[in-house]
Amino acid sequence: MGSSKNSEDVLANTVDSCVADALIKLGGGLITGTLFSLLLFKRKSWPAVFGVGVGAGMGMSNCHYKLNMPYLVGADMIKAFRRNNVNQIGKDSS
């Protein structure tokens, strides 16, 4: 199943993308760390780990962002009114 448009599958897709992304990030981080460790840091483990961590963190951050994306308030969601009325934050059905 690809990305289905069903709302109940959005999460799964997100999580999937998250995971994929995190893995990619991990791998990338790992690779980068490894590389760094190999190259720069004389085969110490800590750059790899650091890289993995960075990768994981990035992955997590992306995941966080993806998961929170529906809740983020964009400029297009705000309706501007005159001074009399209270500025209402309307949420369109996005």
Add this chain to the structure above:
Amino acid sequence: MWKAPVRICSQSKVSLQNGRHIIRRNINSRKSNQISGNKFLTIAGTAVLATVGGSVALAKTSDGFRKFSEKNIPGSSFLYNLLLGPPVSHIPVFTPPVRSLEDGLLKKKLEREASKKTDDVVAVTPTDDLVESPKSSVDSTPLDVTEKPIDDEKTENPIKEDPVGLDNEVKLEENAEVVNDSGSDSSVTEETAAVNLSEMSSAEFETLLKELHAKASEAVKQAVDAQDIAAASIKKHVDLVFKSLEKIYEPGQTQENIWEPVFVATQDKNEAVHVAESRAHEARLAVAQLKEVVAHGLKNDQSIQTPDLITFDESVARALYSLETAKARVDAAQSEAKVMDEYRELVDTARHNLQMELSAIRPDLSPNLKTEGTKLGEEEVNILMAHAYWKIITLQKELAKQQSREQQRLKGALDMQRKEDFSILESRLRVELERQYYELKAKYNQDISFHEKTLSDQFTQQLKLQAAAYTDHLNDSLKTQYLELKRTFEAERELDIAKLAALHHEDLAKLHGMGKGIQDAIHDRAEKDRISRQVRELWIAAQSMMDSLRSNATVHLPWNEQRRPLNLNGLNQALNNNDEFASAVLESIPQSAVSQGILPQGALKERFQNVERVCRRVALIDENGGSVLRYALSYLQSMMVVKVDARPPPKQDEEINLAELNTFDILARARYHLEKDDLEQALRYMNLLKGEPQNVATDWLRELRIHLETVQAVNAVMTYAAVQAIESM
């Protein structure tokens, strides 16, 4: 963040839950009846009587008063006619002159001739005095006593002419009677034989008239001529006789000398007279015929057709007049002849006497005394002289006597002459008057006929006009009458027709109404049946759709592929676009349902399972969003919360604090209702989701909403169809 799990744990169950005369008063009776004394009435009655009597007397004497009163007083004419007789006008009326016996008899004879038209014997002999045709000499002597001299005059016997003369007129009556009564046969009947005038047509009548007229005029002319000749010859004869009588004493004349011309003249006279008489007779006959025919024509009112009739009448009168005058001339001549005869006779007698006397004295004396001159002796002379003297004395005596008687005789003769003259005058006058009368009558008849003609023409013209006017009037009146009658009858007929038509229309209307009612009922029934059929079809369609929508049957296909576009064909067909409500309702179905499709109920339930699962996993995420950690935590929570299959909803009266419900509750209740097929309640509950579960359930909710909308529409249609079906039943 931790309230939900705590609560869930605390709670044991999670349940899921679908349109003038004048009255004479009899005074006496009045008086006797009303004894009380109506004096006033008595006086009034008397006055009235007096008035009436006076007016009657005055009317008798005065015509003017009579006229006046008749004009102004209504009942007076009746009264006068009753008492006095009709009004008499005193103007003398012109009557034709009274005729003498002669003319009257002539008339009578002619009338009798006219009356004897057929082969009856006709009294041919005219009633003339002297004339009689030789044929009638066969008759007995009393008839011919006066007529015979004609024949006998050939022998020149004057004596026999004695009776001839003034006695003729006296004997006319006898003659006429005898003639008329004798009924002598004659061959002249042919003239008036077998002509029946009344059977002739007008043309024949005219021709006959013309013939007769021609014949009559010719005969008359001839008669007049002959009579003139006769008169002339008679005159001649008379003269000759006179001359001879004179001459006879002259010397040197023989008897034959003298008497021969006389004889000849006598013969001539006889012939002429005879011819004249016959001609006159013929003429009279012809004229009589013509007159008879004319009279017949006049009697039969054929004067208008034959205008010559009047002229014929006139000519008849004229002819008669001429005949009369000719006869008169002949009569005059003949009277002269008579006189002459008498004179001659006397002379002869005297001479004879003298002769006798002389012969007595001297027998040897010849009668021709004058011629011979024999010598006489003295004695003889003396005797002769004595005789002569005696003769003279005697003659003187007689002369004296005669002279003495002359006066008387003269008087007597004058009287007689006067009488004769008077009678002749009378007769002449009568003839003249008669002629004038006939002329006048003819003229009068002419005028009358002329006027008749003109008036009759005018009359016929007027009659024609009147007839035309009358016919026009008749036509008009007939037309108007016809129109009126037609109108009346048409009106009646219209009425009747209207009545009948009304009745008929009533019946028809009734029948029509019934028929219409039946038809309408049938149509309604049919319509209802059709509608009901349609509706049933609709219902069936809707029902089938509902079934398909609501089917819990999990088809072999996963729910994703169960989505199929809403097939409204069946419904549309069933509707035939006739139903506004249904079509409106069907239009309210969202387009996405038609285009993209609807999940049936089973699919929805199936999908809900997944949705529920996911919702449980993100139950901890609310509107503010969540981090990854929270997501992990919610996932963990969901693993820990027990999934309860069914949770019966609280009772109806129990209020539910919707704010207190958490996701699991909601999901449980929704599930319960879903299992009960109560999608609306499930929807209601699912709408309470907040946060991430809401996001997760969005699509499902949308689908559910579409589904529910569709179901609602179809339900509405079905209900509508059901209602209609019920209605149509």
